[in-house]
Amino acid sequence: MAKEFRSIKELQEYLKKEIADSMKKAGEVAERVVREHVDKDVYQAYSPTTYETTFELRESLFTKTPQIKNNTIEVEVKHNTDLINSYEPNQHHSVVKDYDPQDVSDWIPYIVHEGKTANIWGDSSDAAYLKPRPYFDNAREELEQSKEHVEALKNDLRSKGIVVE
Secondary structure (H helix, E strand, O other), X not given: OOOOOOOHHHXXXXXXXXXXXXXXXXXXXXXXXXXXXXXXHHHOOOXXXXXXOOOHHHHOEEEOOOEEXXXXXXXOEEEOHHHOOOOOOOXXXXXXXXXXXXXXXXXXXXXXXXOOOOOOOOOOOOOHHHOOOOHHHHHHHHHHHHOHHXXXXXXXXXXXXXXXX
């Protein structure tokens, strides 16, 4: 079915909305790739001996609704840190200087990604939990190379009858 537009502005607005809707597919691909990198770069980096892996870091990922900002459309993969919990004694005690039992759930993605962990067990600078595990950076690099998210966007636009090369 053909669409009719009375002005370039009307066409632009229509295309922005369609692209924003299709960006959901790109976001889903990006979220999947980030989850894969959490598994690979975080959970498979070492086997913890002082705590049990909860997988909450991975399971807290979500894709925000695409946002239209001027002539740009953005989709973002983030953590819902309300889904990362602290357990007694503090599940994330390795990240708190001097074993302060405060809830550090909001900090966990940053701490894990950047390796910004307090060394509460003395001189263990080679400890795996002190190493950066840049899962977001690695996922971004993979997506930049594979363009899988771009293909998902294009395919969704094509399914709406929009010709994309």
